[in-house]
Amino acid sequence: MEALFYIFAFIAIFSALMVISMKNPLTSALYLVLCFFALAGFYVLLDMQFLAVMQILVYAGAIMVLVVLVIMLLNISKLNAVKTDFHQKIIGIVIAAVLFAEIVVYTIGGKTKKPTGIFTHEVINKIGNTQVIGKFLFTKYTLSFEIASILLFVAIIGAYLFAKKKL
Amino acid sequence: MNNYLIVAGIIFCIGALGVLMRKNLIIVFMSLELMFNAANLGFVAVSNRLNLISGDVFVIFVMVVAAAEAAVALGIIVAFYREKGTVDMDKANELKN
Numbered sequence: 001m002e003a004l005f006y007i008f009a010f011i012a013i014f015s016a017l018m019v020i021s022m023k024n025p026l027t028s029a030l031y032l033v034l035c036f037f038a039l040a041g042f043y044v045l046l047d048m049q050f051l052a053v054m055q056i057l058v059y060a061g062a063i064m065v066l067v068v069l070v071i072m073l074l075n076i077s078k079l080n081a082v083k084t085d086f087h088q089k090i091i092g093i094v095i096a097a098v099l100f101a102e103i104v105v106y107t108i109g110g111k112t113k114k115p116t117g118i119f120t121h122e123v124i125n126k127i128g129n130t131q132v133i134g135k136f137l138f139t140k141y142t143l144s145f146e147i148a149s150i151l152l153f154v155a156i157i158g159a160y161l162f163a164k165k166k167l
Numbered sequence: 168m169n170n171y172l173i174v175a176g177i178i179f180c181i182g183a184l185g186v187l188m189r190k191n192l193i194i195v196f197m198s199l200e201l202m203f204n205a206a207n208l209g210f211v212a213v214s215n216r217l218n219l220i221s222g223d224v225f226v227i228f229v230m231v232v233a234a235a236e237a238a239v240a241l242g243i244i245v246a247f248y249r250e251k252g253t254v255d256m257d258k259a260n261e262l263k264n
Binding site for chain 1: 169170171172173174176177178179180181182183184185187188189190191193194196197198200201204207208211212214215216217218219220221223224226227228230231232233234235236237238239241242243244245246248252253254255
């Protein structure tokens with residue numbers, strides 16, 4: 001388990017770095033798919049197989065296919081011609097480093113709460129993690145579920161409006 | 168749990184770095200997806216540690232929002248490319264002056 005965690009962590013961080021450093025957007029997209037697969041591995045290690053499958057289906061499947069399709073629609077030589085400024089790079093690295101230092105300080109220095117819920121490893125494995133998530137989704141979070149469907153409907157209309165010939 | 172949160176933090180910061188550093192709109196969009204995913208990993212790790220399910224359910228909603236955002240953002244990128252002939256973020260300056 002421990003070894004698997006470090007392997008997935010290495011793959012995820014390496015491919016995330018590759019995503020932002022590659023010149024060609026298509027290479028970045030393929031590294032992003034690799035990163036999503038590593039994150040799906042993390043979800044399996046954390047007893048959430050359903051989320052791992054959703055990660056691969058929705059992110060690595062649907063969203064990345066959409067991204068690759070858009071890259072195909074656009075002219076690839078013009079995509080590669082976009083340059084990055086040097087001073088922008090420096091400012092970005094400084095801000096990201098400060099953000100990361102903050103996250104590390106709060107993660108290491110924060111107090112760990114006692115577990116409050118009842119869904120331990122055994123309980124989740126006995127009921128099945130898909131059933132647990134489904135039960136919560138349709139009882140406690142029904143309103144959020146309905147609002148999510150409205151959001152998807154609005155997104156359909158928005159995507160249609162942007163895709164029209166004349167804005 | 169701390170290890171998972173540190174990995175989530177690293178990926179989140181890499182995503183933030185990509186948003187700040189790159190000018191290619193498509194790569195900025197992909198960096199945003201990285202940040203979403205880092206947040207998801209944090210949710211799942213914490214709710215696994217506290218024996219809760221709420222975090223895992225929230226990840227589903229984040230995925231819904233990410234899918235909606237992907238559709239609209241890619242529509243905007245295609246419209247921008249049609250207007251300007253490039254995906255350079257610096258060319259989006261109509262509101263200047």
